[in-house]
Amino acid sequence: MERSGISDTQGMEVRIERQSLHDAILNRLRDMIIEGHLPPGSRLNEGQIGAQLGVSRTPLREAIKFLASEGLVELVPTRGAVVKKFGAKEVLDMIEVLRMLEQHAGARACEIASDEAIAEIRALHDEMLACYRRQDRLAYYKLNQAIHTGIVALADNGSLSEVHARLQTRLKRIRFVGHEGPEKWANAVAEHEEMIAALEARDADRLAAILGKHLTQAWERVKDGLDA
Amino acid sequence: MERSGISDTQGMEVRIERQSLHDAILNRLRDMIIEGHLPPGSRLNEGQIGAQLGVSRTPLREAIKFLASEGLVELVPTRGAVVKKFGAKEVLDMIEVLRMLEQHAGARACEIASDEAIAEIRALHDEMLACYRRQDRLAYYKLNQAIHTGIVALADNGSLSEVHARLQTRLKRIRFVGHEGPEKWANAVAEHEEMIAALEARDADRLAAILGKHLTQAWERVKDGLDA
DNA sequence: GTTCTGAACTCTGTATACAGCATACTTGAT
DNA sequence: ATCAAGTATGCTGTATACAGAGTTCAGAAC
Numbered sequence: 001m002e003r004s005g006i007s008d009t010q011g012m013e014v015r016i017e018r019q020s021l022h023d024a025i026l027n028r029l030r031d032m033i034i035e036g037h038l039p040p041g042s043r044l045n046e047g048q049i050g051a052q053l054g055v056s057r058t059p060l061r062e063a064i065k066f067l068a069s070e071g072l073v074e075l076v077p078t079r080g081a082v083v084k085k086f087g088a089k090e091v092l093d094m095i096e097v098l099r100m101l102e103q104h105a106g107a108r109a110c111e112i113a114s115d116e117a118i119a120e121i122r123a124l125h126d127e128m129l130a131c132y133r134r135q136d137r138l139a140y141y142k143l144n145q146a147i148h149t150g151i152v153a154l155a156d157n158g159s160l161s162e163v164h165a166r167l168q169t170r171l172k173r174i175r176f177v178g179h180e181g182p183e184k185w186a187n188a189v190a191e192h193e194e195m196i197a198a199l200e201a202r203d204a205d206r207l208a209a210i211l212g213k214h215l216t217q218a219w220e221r222v223k224d225g226l227d228a
Numbered sequence: 229m230e231r232s233g234i235s236d237t238q239g240m241e242v243r244i245e246r247q248s249l250h251d252a253i254l255n256r257l258r259d260m261i262i263e264g265h266l267p268p269g270s271r272l273n274e275g276q277i278g279a280q281l282g283v284s285r286t287p288l289r290e291a292i293k294f295l296a297s298e299g300l301v302e303l304v305p306t307r308g309a310v311v312k313k314f315g316a317k318e319v320l321d322m323i324e325v326l327r328m329l330e331q332h333a334g335a336r337a338c339e340i341a342s343d344e345a346i347a348e349i350r351a352l353h354d355e356m357l358a359c360y361r362r363q364d365r366l367a368y369y370k371l372n373q374a375i376h377t378g379i380v381a382l383a384d385n386g387s388l389s390e391v392h393a394r395l396q397t398r399l400k401r402i403r404f405v406g407h408e409g410p411e412k413w414a415n416a417v418a419e420h421e422e423m424i425a426a427l428e429a430r431d432a433d434r435l436a437a438i439l440g441k442h443l444t445q446a447w448e449r450v451k452d453g454l455d456a
Numbered sequence: 457g458t459t460c461t462g463a464a465c466t467c468t469g470t471a472t473a474c475a476g477c478a479t480a481c482t483t484g485a486t
Numbered sequence: 487a488t489c490a491a492g493t494a495t496g497c498t499g500t501a502t503a504c505a506g507a508g509t510t511c512a513g514a515a516c
Contacts, residue, residue, distance in 0.1 A: 021499080047467070062290055062293045079508085157321040273496095273497075283471090306497090308498060
C-alpha cells in the first residue's frame with residue numbers, strides 16, 4: 001500500500017524479544033491481518049514488512065508460509081502472499097463447522113468437566129460482564145473469545161481445541177469489524193449468561209441449543225459487509 | 229551451483245519438476261513422513277534432506293514451517309524440526325473429531341448431494357473392490373482415502389473438507405502401518421459396502437451409524453503400536 | 457491520440473555466507 | 487580409570503546476494 005509504513009513517531013522501532021523470532025513475527029503478522037492493517041486481497045511486501053519489523057526476509061518468509069498453512073494468507077506463484085479474502089459462503093461454512101465443534105465440545109464438557117473448571121469459565125464470564133458494563137469493547141471481545149475457547153477446552157480433546165482455534169482465528173478478522181449496536185450486544189450478553197447457566201447445570205441439550213443460536217446470531221451480525 | 233540431479237545411496241532419485249518448488253518439496257516431505265522414512269521423533273536434518281532433494285536449505289525450511297503448521301512436525305527452539313509423535317490419546321482425539329466431521333458431512337450429503345456425485349463415489353467404491361480382490365493394498369488404501377474425502381466433499385462445505393483433510397493426513401502415517409489381517413480387511417470392505425448403500429438410499433442415520441462404526445474399527449486396528 | 461515496444465525498476469524465489477549454540481570428543485589432571 | 491574442562495564439529499537461525507519474472511512507464515511509430 002502507499003501508506004508510509006514507518007511514518008509514525010520516530011520510535012516505531014519494533015524490538016523483537018528473545019522468544020522465538022519465528023513466533024514473534026507470526027504474532028505480529030496475525031495482528032496486522034486481524035486488525036486490518038493488511039486488508040484482504042492485499043499483497044504482503046516482504047521487503048517493506050521486513051524493514052518494518054526489523055528482520056530480514058528469510059524468517060519473515062518462513063512465518064508467511066506458516067500463515068499460509070493456517071489459511072490466513074494465500075500463496076500465489078510469483079506474486080508472493082496475499083491476505084485471504086473470505087466470501088459469504090466460506091464464512092458460513094466455517095461457522096457451520098464451528099457450531100458442530102462447539103456443540104460437541106459443550107456436550108462433552110457437561111459430562112466430564114470438573115466443577116472447578118466450570119467455575120473458571122464462570123469467572124471469565126463475570127469478568128466479561130464487567131467489561132460490558134463499562135462498555136469496554138476490546139476487553140469484552142477478548143474475553144468472549146477466551147470463554148468459547150475455554151468451553152471447548154473442557155471437552156479435553158486436543159485435536160478439537162486445535163481445529164476450533166484455527167477457525168476462530170480466521171473469523172477474528174471478520175468479527176473484529178462487526179461492531180454490533182447496543183441492543184444486539186445486550187442480546188449477545190444474555191445468550192452468554194444462558195450459556196454459562198446451562199453449563200453449570202450440565203444440561204447438554206440446552207447448552208448445544210444456545211451455542212448454536214449464538215453462532216447463528218454471530219453470522220447475522222457479520223454477514224453484511226461480505227462480498228459474494 | 230549444483231545441478232539438481234541427485235544420485236543417492238538409497239537410489240532415491242529425486243527430480244523436482246516445474247510446478248511450484250514449494251509444493252514439490254512439501255509433497256516429498258509428507259511422503260517421507262507418511263511412509264516412515266522419517267520416523268516419529270527423528271530430527272529433520274536440513275542439510276542432508278536438502279542435498280537429497282537437490283534444493284538449498286531456504287525453500288526447504290519454508291516447507292518445513294508449512295508442515296509444522298499442519299501439525300506433521302514440531303518446531304523445537306534450537307534443534308530444528310522433529311517428526312511429531314502421536315500418543316494414543318491424541319490419535320483417539322483426532323478420530324473422535326474425524327467421526328464428528330464425517331457423520332455431519334454424511335448427513336448433509338444425504339440431503340444435498342446429486343445422484344451423479346453419489347454415483348462417482350460408487351464408482352470409486354467399485355474400483356476399490358477390484359483392488360481388494362487382487363489384494364492390492366496400496367491402491368486399496370488410496371481409494372479408501374479418496375472415498376472418505378469424497379463423501380465429505382458431498383457436503384459442499386470447504387471448511388469441513390479442509391479440516392477433514394488435515395486430520396486425515398496426520399492419521400495417514402498411523403494407518404499406513406496398520407496392515408490388518410484378512411478377516412479385518414474383509415470386515416472393512418463390508419462396512420464400506422454398507423456405507424455406499426446408505427448413501428445411495430440417502431439414509432442419513434444409517435450412514436452416520438456406519439461411518440461411526442467404521443472409525444471405531446479403524447481405531448481398533450491401529451491402537452496397538454502406539455505408546456502412551 | 458493511441459498503441460506497441462522496450463528499458464528500468466520492483467519484488468519474489470533460491471542459493472550462499474556467517475554467527476551462535478549445542479553436543480560430542482579429546483585431553484589433561486586427580 | 488574417571489571426571490572435568492576445553493576444543494572441535496555439526497546444525498540451526500538469520501542475513502545477504504543474485505537471478506528471473508512481472509510491472510510500469512516512457513518513447514516511438516502509426
